[in-house]
Amino acid sequence: MGTALQARGLPPQALPEEWILSRPEEIAAVHAAHASAGARVLLTCTFNCTEPRLATRGIEDRLEALCGWAERLARAAGRGILVAGAVGPTALALPGRPGPGESELLAHYARPLRALRDAGVDLLWIESQVQPGEARAALRAARQVGLPAVVTMTFAARGGRLVTPEGEPAAACLEALAADGAAAVGVNCVEAGGALADLARDLVPRLTIPLVLKPSAGLPGTILPPAAFAAALAPAAGTGARLLGGCCGTTAAHLRALGAIL
Secondary structure, eight states: OHHHHHHTTOOTTSOTTHHHHHOHHHHHHHHHHHHHTTOSEEEOSOTTOSHHHHHTTTOGGGHHHHHHHHHHHHHTTOTTOEEEEEEOOOSOSBTTBOOOOHHHHHHHHHHHHHHHHHHTOSEEEEEEEOSHHHHHHHHHHHHHHTSOEEEEEOOEEETTEEEOTTOOBHHHHHHHHHHTTOSEEEEESSOSSHHHHHHHHHHTTTOSSOEEEEOOOOSTTSOOOHHHHHHHHHHHHTTTOOEEOOOTTOOHHHHHHHHHHO
């Protein structure tokens, strides 16, 4: 959603959520394009809807309203589509910098997750998590809200393996989230290459819940063409992973190409 709105003129310093207030038709158009390409789950335009992120633009007091409008924009894209209430990291816990404690993280996540539930989303989607501790706190907050929750993490590729900034293997992080009660776990915002396929081959036989693979097509200037994106994701898709899609740089054309190989 972020890169799609940037392509439509969203200023680099602005949050996509600001267009919920000023240009909702642009967000609706992105959702509609994804739905027409075959998407069966749409994530709300609420990635930044934790107080610390909204506060950088002075709109934290609109959090509940933003979540409500975002749900309606996604819901209007088509019938039979699941709407996932998406929330990204708080950006308070960063590598090399002590983050907030669990109680503070729970409070930061509880407010947007409750607002998304009250808005009517079908499930919660916690994404782009980098720190395992924050991911688990976010999942705990989601479980207290009472909706099924998907958690995806963003990892770095080192030596052909996906790991956290501190070097913890991706598989261990995702298995811990599965044990904590996630409805599905997985990866987003990584490259659609061999490391992702290796992780999927390792995890699919061991997980009792679906694995999510949501790699990026790239950032502006380095975006893989749709056919190349689908081809890069094909080996991972062939492992039995059940939820596939795209993160940064992904367009409706990329989703169509991915759908064609599944």
